Amino acid sequence: xxxxxxxxxxxxxxxxxxxxxxxxxxxxxxxxxxxxxxxxxxxxxxxxxxxxxxxxxxxxxxxxxxxxxxxxxxxxxxxxxxxxxxxxxxxxxxxxxxxxxxxxxxxxxxxxxxxxxxxxxxxxxxxxxxxxxxxxxxxxxxxxxxxxxxxxxxxxxxxxxxxxxxxxxxxxxxxxxxxxxxxxxxxxxxxxxxxxxxxxxxxxxxxxxxxxxxxxxxxxxxxxxxxxxxxxxxxxxxxxxxxxxxxxxxxxxxxxxxxxxxxxxxxxxxxxxxxxxxxxxxxxxxxxxxxxxxxxxxxxxxxxxxxxxxxxxxxxxxxx
Numbered sequence: 296x297x298x299x300x301x302x303x304x305x306x307x308x309x310x311x312x313x314x315x316x317x318x319x320x321x322x323x324x325x326x327x328x329x330x331x332x333x334x335x336x337x338x339x340x341x342x343x344x345x346x347x348x349x350x351x352x353x354x355x356x357x358x359x360x361x362x363x364x365x366x367x368x369x370x371x372x373x374x375x376x377x378x379x380x381x382x383x384x385x386x387x388x389x390x391x392x393x394x395x396x397x398x399x400x401x402x403x404x405x406x407x408x409x410x411x412x413x414x415x416x417x418x419x420x421x422x423x424x425x426x427x428x429x430x431x432x433x434x435x436x437x438x439x440x441x442x443x444x445x446x447x448x449x450x451x452x453x454x455x456x457x458x459x460x461x462x463x464x465x466x467x468x469x470x471x472x473x474x475x476x477x478x479x480x481x482x483x484x485x486x487x488x489x490x491x492x493x494x495x496x497x498x499x500x501x502x503x504x505x506x507x508x509x510x511x512x513x514x515x516x517x518x519x520x521x522x523x524x525x526x527x528x529x530x531x532x533x534x535x536x537x538x539x540x541x542x543x544x545x546x547x548x549x550x551x552x553x554x555x556x557x558x559x560x561x562x563x564x565x566x567x568x569x570x571x572x573x574x575x576x577x578x579x580x581x582x583x584x585x586x587x588x589x590x591x592x593x594x595x596x597x598x599x600x601x602x603x604x605x606x607x608x609x610x611x612x613x614x615x
């Protein structure tokens with residue numbers, strides 16, 4: 296059932312698909328690089344990483360990035376996915392361990408590769424050092440702070456989800472929607488648009504209420520699509536942290552009905568997203584190209600998540 300719903304949502308998505316011509320070469324490079332930093336990858340693990348296609352995901356979100364920059368973006372994407380896997384479900388890192396990982400990662404982002412923290416070491420640390428090297432070198436201080444704040448928000452959300460899961464407390468719908476905006480890491484991907492395009496935005500523009508609302512709706516769209524795709528896994532290990540499960544519990548309806556409710560919510564939100572993007576005001580000739588690149592990047596995050604979810608071996612989806 297969920298496969299049919301996912302395909303119908305993809306058909307209803309008005310955002311055109313994009314893919315970097317460098318995506319597949321970078322994907323091959325990425326698997327070898329992960330072995331080089333000491334991740335314990337046997338043949339089966341290498342195959343899972345290759346089938347997951349994290350570089351193709353980055354290539355869908357940043358289709359115009361230079362090949363070297365796409366390597367950086369794919370490295371960062373892989374770091375977030377590996378952290379997600381490490382923290383996921385009841386068998387993952389404990390809330391104190393997640394908090395230590397957060398503190399160590401933020402110290403590295405703020406202070407540089409010499410910053411050390413006892414809760415953050417090994418391959419995950421080395422991977423973040425590599426992924427952060429070029430953005431730290433090239434991007435202005437205000438951008439680095441903005442990116443680091445987004446990472447902090449994401450890891451705080453991951454910690455809050457782990458606390459709730461450990462306590463056996465499933466969230467209501469409104470609580471879940473806000474928490475999901477943190478755990479999705481979409482807000483982390485938005486500053487990376489500026490790295491990929493070389494067009495950093497002033498803080499006043501990046502945080503403009505209309506652009507922030509565009510980002511919120513884009514986050515919801517990609518998160519809810521992912522929730523439908525990962526429903527089977529989240530039913531087993533997610534502690535109710537899935538919009539389908541939250542709606543089913545709150546409204547007292549079967550999961551099959553809740554899937555359709557999420558799909559309808561997604562379609563309505565897509566209409567609002569498209570209308571709001573068209574209503575973004577001009578910020579003047581010096582900034583409008585960068586604003587357009589940002590809006591295109593948020594749209595690519597939505598459509599890229601849709602297409603990557605249906606092609607990645609990370610999800611049990613059978614879609615043509």
